[in-house]
Structure formats: C-alpha cells, structure tokens
Amino acid sequence: MDKVCQAYIPEAYQLRFREIEKPVISPGKVIVKIARIGICGSDIHAFKGKHPLVSFPLIQGHELSGFVVEVGKRVKDYKIGDLVTIEPAIGCGKCSKCQQGLIAQCDQLQFIGGNFPGGGNQYLLIDPDYLVRYGSEVSLDDAAMTEPLAVAIHAVNRVPEIKDQNVFIAGGGTIGLLVAQVCQLQEAKEIIISEKLPFRSQVASILGFQTLFPDDQLENQVKDIMNSAPSVVFECVGMENPLNSCINLVERGGFVIVAGVYEKPPQVDMVFVQDKEINMLGSLMYTFQEFKKAAELIMLKKIILKPLQTTHFPFHQWMEAYKFIEDPNHSFLKVFIDMNEQETC
Ligand SMILES: [Zn+2]
C-alpha cells in the first residue's frame, strides 16, 4: 500500500504531518492530486478552535485545484491529467434543501476540508459529480479561487436585483473584492468599499473600486458620493462595527447581506432593522449551479484574480502560513499552499 503525507490539525493552534494510506480507486470515482490550496478566513477560525461547526482532528483545504491522477472504470468524462477544482460541499441529496440545490443548508452536510478530509490529504478519492474541469489556460491559483468566487456569487444572488443599485461593501478582503466584481458584472450603479488596511485599499483601486476608511465620517461620505443611501450592503468582515455601519447606512427597505463569519456574537442595533424594515439576509457557501457559474466566469476571464493572489507557502510551511496571516503587520489577500508532485513526510 502506498503511503502519502497528510497535513492535519490535531487540536487548536497545531498543525502536523503524518503518513496515511493513499486512497485506492473505485469504479465510479476519480483520484485528484491536489496542487494548490487557498486559505480561507474560515480555515483560520477553525484552526484556532473558534469555528462552531468543526471539531478536531481536522484535515483542512477546501479551496482546491489539482489534477486527475486515477480514473475509475465506470467514469467516462474524466481522464488522467485533467486540471480540476472540487466543489467541497456534499449534501445528502435527498432532503428538500438538497432537492432545491441548496446543499449548504443540508442538515447532513459534509464539507471537504471541514467535517470531511480536505486538501491536506494530498490525494482525494471523489465522485466526479463534484468536479469542474478547466483547460490548461487557467492557472492553478485561478482554479483554486473558484470556491471563494462562488461564495461571492451566492452573496450577490441573495439580492433580487443588483442592476442600477448603489452598493456598499464593508471589507476589502478576498470576498469583499470578489463581491464588488460580481456586482460590477451585474451592472450595479455606484460601488463603494470600506477598508482599513492600506494594502487592500490599494488593490481595490487597482481593480477600479472606490474605497473609504471606516471612521466616523464613513456614512456621510458614502451618502455624499451616492447622493443617497445604498440600497444594498454586504458585510464581508465578520465583526460588530462594520455590521452596525451596514445597518445604519442601508436605505429604508434595503438589503443587508451578512457574508462575514463572526468569531464573537455581534451586538446589533435591531431597532434599526425593525424601524427601517431592513431585509437582513445571511449568506453561506453556494449552490452547485453558482459554483459552476464561478468556474465559467474564471474561464472567460471576467473576474480579475491576479492582484488578489498575493502569497504562497510550500506544503510543509502550512503552519507558517497561518502565523503569517495572523500577524497584523503583513499585507496580503489570498494565501496559497503549494503542493509538489509528491510530498513526503
Ligand atoms: Zn473558503
């Protein structure tokens, strides 16, 4: 039996490597060798033991790209060498949510890199229904960003109509900047992003977006620029202050889309939600349709990803990658783990 090296998290703040058995192909499945893993804010929450929905030991990695290395006898649509990304949410397929395509809302949800082994395994035995194939013109980094782009598409799809709406986005991280680009594709009117970090504001302006520093002038500045309050706001930080800014800023009857992941329960001015009749909607993951849409936009080069792809760490420095992200002195957006052909322990 072949052995491969797995990166896993035995307990909070620890990341270790160990040898595991390489998966064995079965007739209806394929084996994907992971080449790139994007690190997500939710990975950091889980690493610190602050994600309510995951427990240890944990094998992370859900923003994935790699190559098909083995194909089961019954699989017709894939061949060895295909560049693919993996849709990490696996529903039961039977419940009413799954039937509507809302896999993320399945009570039996399994998530690759969460409660189900992720990219840290190096080799994943997987049902080809969860794969999306790319041509060789798409980079490994771009392919691994299908997942966060799908998150952004889902957040935007929570709003009935984005065309001609004024949009405010709290947080110019990867998700905020992807949400902004999706809103732009859907012909939003004015788009303003609030961001504290100079590096992220710079990247936002490279992408052509206006950014503001979130101080006590923010709300007036946004309204001045838009000549009105925004009708749609996205909270992409996961903290109390930006969430309350969103609630204060949005016009009466407008939409607040909550896309951030909260480490601490925020105190919210519910009286404004009630008084202004705000439509406050949560947003989690995506449907498979939205995941495929993300892949399509990447293939068509409709989304600018390069300026977001700031940092790479080799597989064996995964822990250093987390330390790098946790250090507030570092400027970065998407951080990747790069995997070689065969990583040994
Ligand atoms: Zn993610």
Ligand SMILES: [Zn+2]
């Ligand atoms: Zn289900």
